[in-house]
Amino acid sequence: MNRLLTYLFRTALAAILAFITLPLVVVVAASFSPTSAVTFLPSEWTLQWYAALWDSRWLDPFLLSVELAVIVSLASGLLGVLGAYSVAYAKCPGHTAIMALLLSPMSVPQIVKGVAVVLFLSSIGLYDLLGTPGLVMAHIILTLPYVVRMAATAMFGFDKRLDRAARILGASVTQRIRYVLLPLIRSGLFSGMTFAFIISFNNIPLSVFLVRPGQTTLPITVINHLEYSLDPVLAAVNVASLLFILGAIILFEKIGGFSAQFHGGSK
Amino acid sequence: MTTIDIELLSVSKQFGANRIVDDISLAIPKGKFVSILGPSGCGKTTTLNMIAGFEAPSSGQIRIRGRDQEGVPPEARKIGLVFQNYALFPHMTVAQNVGFGLKMQGRPREEIADGVSRALKSVHLEGFEDRYPKELSGGQQQRVAVARAIAPSPSVLLLDEPLSNLDLKLREAMRVELKEIQEDLGMTFIYVTHDQEEAMAMSDRIIVMQGGVVAQEGAPADIYGSPRTSFVADFIGKSNILPASAEPGADRNLKVSLGAGKAVLTAARGDDVAPDNVRFCCIRPEAVRLAEAAGALDEPANRLTGTVQKVVNLGAYIEAWMLVDGGITLKSMIRSTRLEKLSAGCRVDLAIAHSAVQLLEQ
Incomplete structure (x- = not known):
């Protein structure tokens, strides 16, 4: 019986993994296809679609998306850690309500959020903020809950006796945050910021309301392109984005070390 | 200073x-x-x-x-x-x-x-x-x-x-x-x-x-x-703590009645306890000694006889519970070199120095 269950679970796991990875395999294969129709397992291989990416048509949106993702993850990281500190650590008055409010953007459909941001900006006469500034703001709203969530979880798990220990050793509140709290929640914070980065970089439903001609993010450019043609250049874009995101995750993990728990140092 | x-x-x-x-x-x-x-x-x-x-x-x-x-x-x-x-x-x-x-x-x-x-x-x-x-x-x-x-x-x-x-x-x-x-x-x-x-x-x-x-x-x-109170006596080390009352006795000592008056011990007078206020008496187990071993004791002592009820060997020491005349039980700590003399049921002569009988108000 147990053996049967084990096999069942393994099969299920394999199916899930296949479901996740196979479409990626198809995309990767298609990106090397010489014909302009997307085909799986092409008979010949070419890099022409990757070469085609080296064009301002794709590069500009890519750079805007990167810029956005960097600004958004940093800003969310900063705001998120401040929010989590007052809510989860210092337990300011009404902290449970504030926490719910901070997390609420998670449960609002992004389309609704997008419309709301546009209406809000135009109603207060700041319609000009559409484009990059609006994108930054909207993406921060979108990603902040993830960072708050991760940072708050890390702070809930923080042993307050460490704060007392630092205190009796003469550390001021800023010293305690800098030398004790932040290093210990760093992995939580960085994993939240990684989420923020990826979410911002990949976002479509919110960005679609806020981009302007000449200020378009990469995913929106892909969508626009898709309206006219489905060709392997899109596969190439996807593969390139995938590699970029992978690189970003590795970089975040190098800085933040969020996969490593404190299992004895060697760091 | x-x-x-x-x-x-x-x-x-x-x-x-x-x-x-x-x-x-x-x-x-x-x-x-x-x-x-x-x-x-x-x-x-x-x-x-x-x-x-x-x-x-x-x-x-x-x-x-x-x-x-x-x-x-x-x-x-x-x-x-x-x-x-x-x-x-x-x-x-x-x-x-x-x-x-x-x-x-x-x-x-x-x-x-x-x-x-x-x-x-x-x-x-x-x-x-x-x-x-x-x-x-x-x-x-x-x-x-x-x-x-x-x-x-x-x-x-x-x-x-x-x-x-x-x-x-x-x-x-x-x-x-x-x-x-x-x-x-x-x-x-x-x-x-x-x-x-x-x-x-x-x-x-x-x-x-x-x-x-x-x-x-x-x-x-x-x-x-x-110890000044029965709490301290009980918390610090082991002790026999018994309800007691006291009255002035001979030689500036106090007569201490234990176990509803059936057992009477003599206690050296402490300066800080008035006889009327005595509520408890505390005797450390190591002060409850076998009379033969206490022979050399150069201070006045209470002599009692009792029956060994239970013996626990702790290695260097043995702990023994003695039922003494008058119906009270005293715990005693004795060097284990005397183990062969002690077993449940045997009669022993005991000595407790007057100064070891401590009187407590609460």
Whole structure:
């Protein structure tokens, strides 16, 4: 019986993994296809679609998306850690309500959020903020809950006796945050910021309301392109984005070390 | 003249309607090892937290080095604290942990390195500088915690049950070491514990707390030898505590009636107890001796006969329960060289020195 269950679970796991990875395999294969129709397992291989990416048509949106993702993850990281500190650590008055409010953007459909941001900006006469500034703001709203969530979880798990220990050793509140709290929640914070980065970089439903001609993010450019043609250049874009995101995750993990728990140092 | 390092003047602490610490006054002399001893809930940890500044007294005053500490936060009190769970910073090496206090004071790098190696040397942990706390045993973590607390050279070190997470052997070894460290540094140690053996082994002075008040304060030998209340007698060491009443007897001694008057003992008169106020009598088990062994006793003693009820061999000592005439049971601690003479049911002659019969008011 147990053996049967084990096999069942393994099969299920394999199916899930296949479901996740196979479409990626198809995309990767298609990106090397010489014909302009997307085909799986092409008979010949070419890099022409990757070469085609080296064009301002794709590069500009890519750079805007990167810029956005960097600004958004940093800003969310900063705001998120401040929010989590007052809510989860210092337990300011009404902290449970504030926490719910901070997390609420998670449960609002992004389309609704997008419309709301546009209406809000135009109603207060700041319609000009559409484009990059609006994108930054909207993406921060979108990603902040993830960072708050991760940072708050890390702070809930923080042993307050460490704060007392630092205190009796003469550390001021800023010293305690800098030398004790932040290093210990760093992995939580960085994993939240990684989420923020990826979410911002990949976002479509919110960005679609806020981009302007000449200020378009990469995913929106892909969508626009898709309206006219489905060709392997899109596969190439996807593969390139995938590699970029992978690189970003590795970089975040190098800085933040969020996969490593404190299992004895060697760091 | 001894100077006073820490002074508590009528300090109370209330949480809601709960009075955790009730009007206690203490003077802790500089350079002494002082233990605050009591069962859980007696207010000892709250007292420690008030001295450290983590909690403010509801009333009264705390003075450190002569200065009133009202409104002074813990980070400005310049005292050390060793936590029960050590509270080492897990992301820092041993050296970084120990150097933390000096670093927070903004000391130059060389001075920090100096202080770290000196502190590690006094806890015998040289060579562990680059380890992380998780890589150390409980005993080693304990030493790091002590080193971290003493590195900034505070004049007072508070220790909150620091040995309770260690196993017995290590605990006994650390007792000796802590005492040595304290003497070497000449630092005032305030040691909070519920373990009376620990307190007896290390302290110059013991403050016994019960229910938020100081039950007794004094040198370990005094507290053991002349407990003032049945609580102290019971908490410190083992003892026979029996309801008793007393009246003046011959030779300025007191006649003590036990077990509803069926047993009568003579007690040397203590100066501090009026016969009318006597409620309990305390006899330490080691004072209940076999008459033959007590033959050489050069002080007047009560002679009793009894029946051995139960014998427990503790190795160096045996513990025996004796039912003596008059229907009272006394616990006795006897050198185990006499084991062959004792077994349940046999009759024994006992001797209890007059001075060993202690009279208590409460």
